[in-house]
Amino acid sequence: MSKFNLHNQYKAIVIGGSAGSFQVINKILNGLPSDFDLPVIMCLHRLKHVRHGFVEALNIKSSITIEEPSDKDGIKKGKIYLAPSNYHLCIELGNAFSLSTEEMVNNSRPSIDITLETASYVYKNKLIGILLSGANRDGALGMKRIKDRGGLTIVQDPSECMIDTMPAAAMKVTHIDHVLSAQQILELLLELHKKIKI
Amino acid sequence: MNEVEIADLRRLTEVIREKYNYDFSNYAMSSFRRRIQRVLELYKFSSVDALLKRLQDEPRFVKEFVSEVTVNVTEMFRDPSFWRELRDHVLPNILLNTQSISIWHAGCSSGEEVFSMAILLREMGILNKCKIIATDLDADIIQRAKSGVYPLKNMELNQKNYVRFQGQASLDKYYREEQGKVLMDKSLIEHVSFREHNLVSGAAFSKFDLVLCRNVMIYFNQTLQNNVLKLFHESLFKYGYLVVGSKESLIWCEIANKFIVVNNEEKIYKKVKD
Numbered sequence: 001m002s003k004f005n006l007h008n009q010y011k012a013i014v015i016g017g018s019a020g021s022f023q024v025i026n027k028i029l030n031g032l033p034s035d036f037d038l039p040v041i042m043c044l045h046r047l048k049h050v051r052h053g054f055v056e057a058l059n060i061k062s063s064i065t066i067e068e069p070s071d072k073d074g075i076k077k078g079k080i081y082l083a084p085s086n087y088h089l090c091i092e093l094g095n096a097f098s099l100s101t102e103e104m105v106n107n108s109r110p111s112i113d114i115t116l117e118t119a120s121y122v123y124k125n126k127l128i129g130i131l132l133s134g135a136n137r138d139g140a141l142g143m144k145r146i147k148d149r150g151g152l153t154i155v156q157d158p159s160e161c162m163i164d165t166m167p168a169a170a171m172k173v174t175h176i177d178h179v180l181s182a183q184q185i186l187e188l189l190l191e192l193h194k195k196i197k198i
Numbered sequence: 199m200n201e202v203e204i205a206d207l208r209r210l211t212e213v214i215r216e217k218y219n220y221d222f223s224n225y226a227m228s229s230f231r232r233r234i235q236r237v238l239e240l241y242k243f244s245s246v247d248a249l250l251k252r253l254q255d256e257p258r259f260v261k262e263f264v265s266e267v268t269v270n271v272t273e274m275f276r277d278p279s280f281w282r283e284l285r286d287h288v289l290p291n292i293l294l295n296t297q298s299i300s301i302w303h304a305g306c307s308s309g310e311e312v313f314s315m316a317i318l319l320r321e322m323g324i325l326n327k328c329k330i331i332a333t334d335l336d337a338d339i340i341q342r343a344k345s346g347v348y349p350l351k352n353m354e355l356n357q358k359n360y361v362r363f364q365g366q367a368s369l370d371k372y373y374r375e376e377q378g379k380v381l382m383d384k385s386l387i388e389h390v391s392f393r394e395h396n397l398v399s400g401a402a403f404s405k406f407d408l409v410l411c412r413n414v415m416i417y418f419n420q421t422l423q424n425n426v427l428k429l430f431h432e433s434l435f436k437y438g439y440l441v442v443g444s445k446e447s448l449i450w451c452e453i454a455n456k457f458i459v460v461n462n463e464e465k466i467y468k469k470v471k472d
């Protein structure tokens with residue numbers, strides 16, 4: 001059974017959202033098997049001065065360890081990463097992260113646009129971008145870059161979002177391949193997991 | 199929009215290196231590429247070639263270019279818990295062995311970090327005993343640091359950081375407001391020496407008890423990080439301290455075995471071997 005018609009060449013998944021997407025993120029991450037084979041890179045809007053707590057909270061139920069990368073840390077398969085507070089998280093050549101303190105983008109640091117854009121530059125059409133609910137337009141342009149470079153674009157169904165500005169903005173600026181509920185996003189990732197394992 | 203490719207970055211860094219002796223070839227690709235993209239948009243260059251031409255034709259433009267590609271964003275008392283650690287543990291420790299502390303701020307940007315240090319030292323009553331050198335490769339930003347003038351709107355964040363740092367007074371004791379700006383108390387930096395210094399090519403120029411280089415090496419690749427860390431090792435007295443940004447780490451680098459971790463959370467290291 002293949003609902004989403006995915007290929008098995010993907011190298012990474014990037015997820016954008018806000019602190020308000022915490023429940024949804026939890027649902028998705030907790031549903032992933034511990035041997036999930038792609039790196040998942042998350043950029044979520046969060047308080048700038050609170051360095052601790054977020055990643056710990058996400059880790060409580062997830063079977064895959066979630067960590068905040070340090071500068072130039074390698075990106076490994078089967079790991080989940082979260083952009084640290086007050087830094088932009090960029091994807092560097094050679095499968096590594098790079099951090100930046102540059103100006104806020106869309107009033108945000110970390111900015112989802114930056115993570116998505118730098119990821120799409122490195123992974124090109126081998127990237128899946130997922131944008132969840134949130135209150136500003138950050139992430140929309142990043143999704144456009146992913147689409148322009150041949151990647152797969154997914155947003156959370158606006159009707160399911162508490163605040164739908166983020167996915168709605170992305171749907172305005174680019175083609176979105178799948179508009180899905182949180183449950184369907186998880187199903188897609190599980191289908192992908194099976195594809196890759198074969 | 200014109201897409202900046204890696205080949206473009208190579209051509210650019212080559213010209214700037216050959217002609218102006220600034221070497222960006224070991225900067226981290228992801229952020230450097232974004233900075234170049236930003237310069238193209240800011241100056242409305244139609245292409246990387248147009249930027250290259252301006253750089254070649256107009257030597258004066260290179261300083262401005264350097265200012266724009268480097269990231270100068272900074273805060274006073276950024277990571278307040280680090281500044282508490284510095285006040286409560288690191289400096290008292292250094293004072294056990296020496297009467298006059300020498301400090302190097304490498305990549306000081308517009309000086310917020312230097313003013314934070316000076317305020318902390320004054321509150322400890324040891325500012326006069328300290329020799330501070332603050333360097334950056336961006337000449338413009340050094341001028342701004344020396345002037346001690348900041349936009350009023352930045353002060354809300356700086357104040358919050360200072361409160362979390364648990365300073366003795368209130369931050370506004372150290373500045374006055376004038377027409378939407380704040381003028382820092384210049385006596386704080388009376389004895390600070392500001393200099394232009396490029397970490398890429400710059401040699402060691404002195405020895406220090408404490409070196410701060412926070413949120414600077416994140417813009418470098420690991421080759422350059424390694425070189426710069428060697429420079430810091432050389433520039434520290436034995437048992438001197440090195441501090442990097444809260445999301446940087448020394449444990450992977452070539453000379454890691456010459457340092458011990460004093461505080462992993464605040465990224466404080468101590469040189470234990472020459």
Ligand SMILES: C[S@@+](CC[C@H](N)C(=O)[O-])C[C@H]1O[C@@H](n2cnc3c(N)ncnc32)[C@H](O)[C@@H]1O
Pocket residue numbers: 101268269270271272273276304305306307308311333334335336339395396397398411412413414417443
């Ligand atoms: C983000 S600021 C860091 C300011 C401060 N240390 C902090 O943590 O808030 C980075 C600074 O590093 C400087 N920088 C970049 N490359 C440099 C180099 N090769 N040598 C010296 N300084 C450099 C930039 O000009 C900029 O002012």
